[in-house]
Amino acid sequence: MKFYAIVCVAVLALSSVTGCNHTKQPAVSGLCPISYTVMSDTSGNFTVQIGSEDIKDFSLAAELEAGVSRKSCTAHALCPFVKYVSEYPYKFKMIIKKDCEFVIEPVVTPKSSSIKLDESADRSGQKLYFEDWRKYNNQELVFVGVNKEEPMGYFFKTNEMKVCADGAPNAYHIDNKGLDYLANAGYSKDVNKRKSWWRNVLAVGENGADAHVQQEGRYAGFFVSKTALVDKNKDNREVSKYVDARTVPYLVFPGNFFKIKGSGTLGDFGVAYNYKTKKYAPFIVAEIGPAKANLGEVSIRLAEQLGGVAVNPRNGAGVPSGDTLYIVFPFTHSSPKWPLSEKDITQQVSQYLEVLGGIDNIVKKVPVDD
Structure with a gap:
């Protein structure tokens, strides 16, 4: 899940967006739906006017791509996002793509204009601030x-x-002689159960049913071990697609x-x-x-x-x-x-x-x- 990336929008008629489940989004009492107006003049200047006074303190800056004209929108997807921003103190920008489609992205603090570094200065004594956030598994x-x-x-x-050995070209071998156990890829020793291996760990073969085995090179006989982070320009069966x-x-x-x-x-x-x-x-x-x-x-x-x-x-x-x-x-x-x-x-x-x-x-x- 990329919670900050593309926020799915239901506009006006609540048309659905592929991959989004609006029914699971938490409601924010008194803020939904949120109306906002996108305006752009001939010189390329822009404004985004958000209708609710309640959310103007959430540091939502805005950027527009070329070709956006005035448009009134109703963004149900902004409701849970506004609640999120109020709970997590990062600054965000709202990038209007076209019509009522938008992307919410964070403004990364180290690159923020609020931090000016003097390269000649000694920062070894920099004061730091700490604040409890939450717990995860205690x-x-x-x-x-x-x-x-x-x-x-x-x-x-x-x-x-x-x-973790995932992404290494020799992570998993069909004879269980890789860096890690085949069991950690969900691959059974029982030939009759080998259709149940974990497809988020091992790349799928050309037949779409079996895990892909490297056919040549130093690691011939090893499976192609996957990672969640990938090179999107590479084929799923290429070892170099994944992080070694x-x-x-x-x-x-x-x-x-x-x-x-x-x-x-x-x-x-x-x-x-x-x-x-x-x-x-x-x-x-x-x-x-x-x-x-x-x-x-x-x-x-x-x-x-x-x-x-x-x-x-x-x-x-x-x-x-x-x-x-x-x-x-x-x-x-x-x-x-x-x-x-x-x-x-x-x-x-x-x-x-x-x-x-x-x-x-x-x-x-x-x-x-x-």
């Missing part, structure tokens, strides 16, 4: 930023680390966590720090795991960068021990989200760390658990 999530109004992201700490757990530091979002408004989306950036090894590593959010899983599942590469040795996805051996701090910067993904190099990921994360005064400043000031 795990505390805390906002972090350089001011109270615009949190840059959130963090969590855990001493639980699981290792051996070479890319990535974080896995549990399925239920991914659905939480404010958690972020695929392609977002973050940084992890292990308190025992004192090593840190930038990462990208690249995979969605089991719905009810705990936070703390990472790629082989991320576990190694945090101090892991001979990391084994099958049994979790070799991962660094002790607590690990994870800081996620929601809505910071690039466009396109993938492919990126490890250098690209590091450069993206570096700018956010700079705003926060560096990893040492963050670690020093993160609240200590009671």
Whole structure:
């Protein structure tokens, strides 16, 4: 789910939009339906006038694409969004695409004009603000930023680390000799039950019924292991479409966590720090795991960068021990989200760390658990 991306609109006659279920959207008493008027003059100037006084304090800026003329709209989909903005303090912009279709996107704090960096300044003593956000599976999530109004992201700490091999070309083998057990791809040893493998883990073969097996090259005989983050220009059966757990530091979002408004989306950036090894590593959010899983599942590469040795996805051996701090910067993904190099990921994360005064400043000031 990409909660911030395309917000589906029911306009005037409540015409349905493919992929949206308006019946599940929460109602906001006294605000629905919300009327707004889009206006654009010949010089390209624009305004978006929202009819309800109640929502004018929610920092909804607006941008128009070319060719939009005056149009009056009724947006039922804005109702739950307004409730969301009131609960989660990020700034957003409303991009009018055409007629009454619109997209809601966040204004990413590190790129905001409100933050001016003096490259010659020493920010190692940067003051940080923390605010409790919520819990997930009894795990505390805390906002972090350089001011109270615009949190840059959130963090969590855990001493639980699981290792994901998804995306690696040798992750799963038909003879169960891959980096991970076939069972973790939902693939049964029973030939008669092999139609029930998990299609979000293994790519589908050309016949549409079997999992695709690589036919040539170094990893012939291995399945094509998928990740949720992909290169949209590649075929589903190409290994290079997915994010290789051996070479890319990535974080896995549990399925239920991914659905939480404010958690972020695929392609977002973050940084992890292990308190025992004192090593840190930038990462990208690249995979969605089991719905009810705990936070703390990472790629082989991320576990190694945090101090892991001979990391084994099958049994979790070799991962660094002790607590690990994870800081996620929601809505910071690039466009396109993938492919990126490890250098690209590091450069993206570096700018956010700079705003926060560096990893040492963050670690020093993160609240200590009671």
